[in-house]
Amino acid sequence: xxxxxxxxxxxxNISTYLLSGLYFSVSLTIAxxxxxxxxxxxxxxxxxxxxxxxxxxxxxxxxxLRSIPLVMVILxxxxxxxxxxxxxxxGDIGQKYRAxxxxxxxxxxxxxxxxxxxxxxxxxxxxxxQTFAGQxxxxxxxxxxxxxxxxxxxxxxxxxxLTQTIVLFQDTSLVYAIGAYDILKGFEIMGNTFGxxxxxxxxxxxxxxxxxxxxxxxxxxxxxxIRILR
Amino acid sequence: MIEMKNVSKWYGATQVLNDCSLNIDKGxxxxxxxxxxxxxxxxxxxINALEPVQKGEIWVDGVAVHDRAxxxxxxxxxxxxxxxxxxLFPHLTVTDxxxxxxxxxxxxxxxxAKQRGLKMLERVGLTAHKDKFPGQLSGxxxxxxxxARALSMDPIVMLFDEPTSALDPEMVGxxxxxxxxxxxxxxxxxxxxxEMGFARKVSNRVIFMDVGGHILEDTSxxxxxxxxxxxxxxxxxxxxxxxxx
Amino acid sequence: MxxxxxxxxxxxxxxxxxxxxxxxxxxxxxxxxxxVAVAAVSLVVxxxxxxxxxxxxxxxxxxxxxxxxxxxxxxxxxxxxLVQLFLWFFxxxxxVPGMRGVPSFVLACCALGFFTSxxxxxxxxxxxxxxxxxQxxxxxxxxxxxxxxxxxxxxxxxxxxxxxPLTSEAMNIVKNSSVxxxxxxxxxxxFAMQTQEETSRGIEVYLAATVLYIITALAISWxxxxxxxxxxxxxxSSQGQGAH
Numbered sequence: 001x002x003x004x005x006x007x008x009x010x011x012x013n014i015s016t017y018l019l020s021g022l023y024f025s026v027s028l029t030i031a032x033x034x035x036x037x038x039x040x041x042x043x044x045x046x047x048x049x050x051x052x053x054x055x056x057x058x059x060x061x062x063x064x065l066r067s068i069p070l071v072m073v074i075l076x077x078x079x080x081x082x083x084x085x086x087x088x089x090x091g092d093i094g095q096k097y098r099a100x101x102x103x104x105x106x107x108x109x110x111x112x113x114x115x116x117x118x119x120x121x122x123x124x125x126x127x128x129x130q131t132f133a134g135q136x137x138x139x140x141x142x143x144x145x146x147x148x149x150x151x152x153x154x155x156x157x158x159x160x161x162l163t164q165t166i167v168l169f170q171d172t173s174l175v176y177a178i179g180a181y182d183i184l185k186g187f188e189i190m191g192n193t194f195g196x197x198x199x200x201x202x203x204x205x206x207x208x209x210x211x212x213x214x215x216x217x218x219x220x221x222x223x224x225x226i227r228i229l230r
Numbered sequence: 231m232i233e234m235k236n237v238s239k240w241y242g243a244t245q246v247l248n249d250c251s252l253n254i255d256k257g258x259x260x261x262x263x264x265x266x267x268x269x270x271x272x273x274x275x276x277i278n279a280l281e282p283v284q285k286g287e288i289w290v291d292g293v294a295v296h297d298r299a300x301x302x303x304x305x306x307x308x309x310x311x312x313x314x315x316x317x318l319f320p321h322l323t324v325t326d327x328x329x330x331x332x333x334x335x336x337x338x339x340x341x342x343a344k345q346r347g348l349k350m351l352e353r354v355g356l357t358a359h360k361d362k363f364p365g366q367l368s369g370x371x372x373x374x375x376x377x378a379r380a381l382s383m384d385p386i387v388m389l390f391d392e393p394t395s396a397l398d399p400e401m402v403g404x405x406x407x408x409x410x411x412x413x414x415x416x417x418x419x420x421x422x423x424x425e426m427g428f429a430r431k432v433s434n435r436v437i438f439m440d441v442g443g444h445i446l447e448d449t450s451x452x453x454x455x456x457x458x459x460x461x462x463x464x465x466x467x468x469x470x471x472x473x474x475x
Numbered sequence: 476m477x478x479x480x481x482x483x484x485x486x487x488x489x490x491x492x493x494x495x496x497x498x499x500x501x502x503x504x505x506x507x508x509x510x511v512a513v514a515a516v517s518l519v520v521x522x523x524x525x526x527x528x529x530x531x532x533x534x535x536x537x538x539x540x541x542x543x544x545x546x547x548x549x550x551x552x553x554x555x556x557l558v559q560l561f562l563w564f565f566x567x568x569x570x571v572p573g574m575r576g577v578p579s580f581v582l583a584c585c586a587l588g589f590f591t592s593x594x595x596x597x598x599x600x601x602x603x604x605x606x607x608x609x610q611x612x613x614x615x616x617x618x619x620x621x622x623x624x625x626x627x628x629x630x631x632x633x634x635x636x637x638x639x640p641l642t643s644e645a646m647n648i649v650k651n652s653s654v655x656x657x658x659x660x661x662x663x664x665x666f667a668m669q670t671q672e673e674t675s676r677g678i679e680v681y682l683a684a685t686v687l688y689i690i691t692a693l694a695i696s697w698x699x700x701x702x703x704x705x706x707x708x709x710x711x712s713s714q715g716q717g718a719h
Contacts, residue, residue: 004570067646067692068685069653071664076685079677170555176657177664184558198569201561205554212553280612307618317613320711321631330627331617365710383617 008194009203017193021186022207028104028182029169035108036168037161040115045145047120058116065113071177077106078178099180103172111168118160122153159226162219166212173208183207231256231387231418232277237286239272239443246272247283247443254387259419261429264439264446265468270422271314273439274389277420278302278309291386307335310380314392316372318364318379324351325360328379336383343382350378354408370401377408388412390421426473430455438465488674489683499670506666507687513583513662514649514691520588521595521648528592529599530625544596551593557654560586564658583655591648598640602633635706642699646692663687 046058065073081102086094094101126149134144173184184204191200232254239247246269254260262270275281276288279295279302288295293305318327328347332338338346351357354374356367364372373393380388390409394402406428413419413432423429429436429451436454438447438461446462447454458466489500531544551559563586568574606629614624656664667684671677 064689068688069650069664071653071656072667072681072685072688075664075667075671076681079671079681166553170553173555173557174654176557177668184555197565201558201566205558205562208555208558209550209553213549216549216553275612278616280615303615303618303620303623305618306616309616311613311616313609313613313616315607315609317607317609319610319613319628319632321635321708331619334623334627335618363709363711365708367710379617 004199004202005196006199006203008190008196008199013190013194017190018183018186021181021183024100024181025169025172025183028100028107028172028175029165031104032107032111032168032172033161033165036111036115037119039108039112040117041119041150043112043116044119044123047116048123062113062116065110066117070110070171070174073110074103074106074174074177077109078102081105099175099178102178103175103180107168107172111164114164115161118157118164119153122157122160123149125156126153156226159219159222162215162222166215166219169215170208170212231258231291232420233287233289234277235287235289237276237283237288239269239276239281239283239285245443247276250286250443250445252437252445252448254418254420256418257416258435259413259417259421259433260435260437261433261451262420262422262437262439263424263426263429263468265441268439268441269443270439271391272443274391274420274422277389278306278311280311303335307331307383308386310383310385310388312373312376312380312388312390312393314396316364316369316376316396318372318376320364322363323360324356324362324364324367324375327364327375328382331379332382346384347378347382350382351375353381354378368401369397370404373397373401373405374408377405377412381412387418387420390419390423392422392424394423394425424472426455426469438462438468440464485676485679488670488676488679491674493673499674502661502670503663503666503683503687506661506663507691509655509660509662510649510652510687511691513580513587513652513655513660514645516584517587517591517652518645518648520584521591521644524589524592525595526599526630529596530603530630532596532600533603534621548593548596551589552597556587556590556651557657559590560654560658562586579658579660583652583658583660587648587651587655590651591644594647595641595644598637598644599633602637603629605636606632635708635711638699638703638706642696645695645699649688649691649695
């Protein structure tokens, strides 16, 4: 068993190889969470709208994306994204960061399928009486959703959203398939540069673990708080 | 048959049993009553160690329940228990519910277990339902099967933990009838219940527990119901609430 | 007619020889076989470990045991499956004596199986805790030992409750097996990426792989729904509760 040597983790090396990757992983997680929740809410509302074409469109969207691997979805988007799209970005940013931009779009669209199921469950778990009460006060469907249903549902869903965000954060490592520069890529390049693959993959696991575990502790505390509030 | 000496129990900082002592002889029927939160369910569950106690001694037929070295499964197999929510095993048929512990715990053969179980089922009048699953029976029927299940283990004593309080009113009678029959046969019984009619009719003694896990009264049935003026204030308050005026 | 002819022509590459006597068509099905095999073996590993660990987490009287089980779940749940795969291939097989030379198929199944075991353990634990407390008490009251209570009363009911989440876990493991491309297991994603490069028929290749994933998912949900029907108990809802 070769001796482990972590001495190459100097601040200079960390900032050269890892920081920009970490920055991308974290921003991708945050952007995909926010975008995914927004798009997912729209899809959930379509699903519950009672208008058949919208319902079926939403159903297909969710079921299709949930039955194929994320890696496959990432490959599809990378293949099909027209080159012209990247040219919309100023300068050569679009061409230089093709993989990263594509990953962002893919994650928002993919995660929306999962967030929409959370939103749908959240809305459906509200007592029917709440909707009736809103209707009895003369609210329209939209008003009822906006002022009565969604605010309550969102509060209940917060811990589930966060749990999904932890999964999402771990999923961002899959941008490996199209070579986007995330934290894992940073570790890989560092490992190859210094000939220290063992140490870099151990550290990669440690970093992912610390972030995910911290987030899951947060979810746990949040759940306890919510339980007290009820 | 059952002896409890100075038993105390805490959940964290809350005391649920406070220095409880009692004695139940062979063939006696003892009813335990009291307001909710008085620890009567906990008390009855300490007798077969489903609830462990921190202080005091509990003896069942000469076996030290409080002793950590006691073989609890063996003890429990001789003490029948009937629960508030029946607790039949929902994934097993009525017959399997009756036989599984006989076979796995007592080591009886399948034929013997089945014979014994069906005899008990007949006793509670449910032979026709032997192949059904618990979920297909009414609450009263489930509770009668639960009694048959406990009886088929040939227990030396039967513990009833609020056997009728989860039942719809029209089903209470059928369960009580079975219990009255058991008492008439001389079974030693400890019954946690609010059914004062049952207590009046078949019990020998009544124990009254109050909030905080105190045993406030332990007296003969005739004294308990016949001499209400001599009861503790808390007992009178309780009886006034639940006895028909 | 030329339109259909054109589409037909676009799929012709499937019958091309890759240069080693194997056509893309044959390779695709062997890749599908790898996907299914990796997923199936991993699922067996995950079920075995997951049931054990999930059960141990509910054994509250042994603090050390339940703490170890909790540690297992947290460890394998909080590291991405791709990183775990790299750990097995580039760390464990390097530094753990005796692991060198273990076939990559086995390493991949260990990685996926251990990762999924944490998730199954959580479902088993939740399933056990969803049972009414009285069930355990009733079993003990009849003289069952702890082990017997689990064997005859608690676990049989738990398995019925967790069939739906297990279904989605079985589907997840097929999807997660796609990360094995990163360590050159010749499964569907590897096939899709390489064939895309060699033939430039990206859309057709990806379409074929996607359809095979969907067929696999449908097969699993069909199989599990049969299993669920078989396991159904009359008078018992899928929530595992009796009356009340």
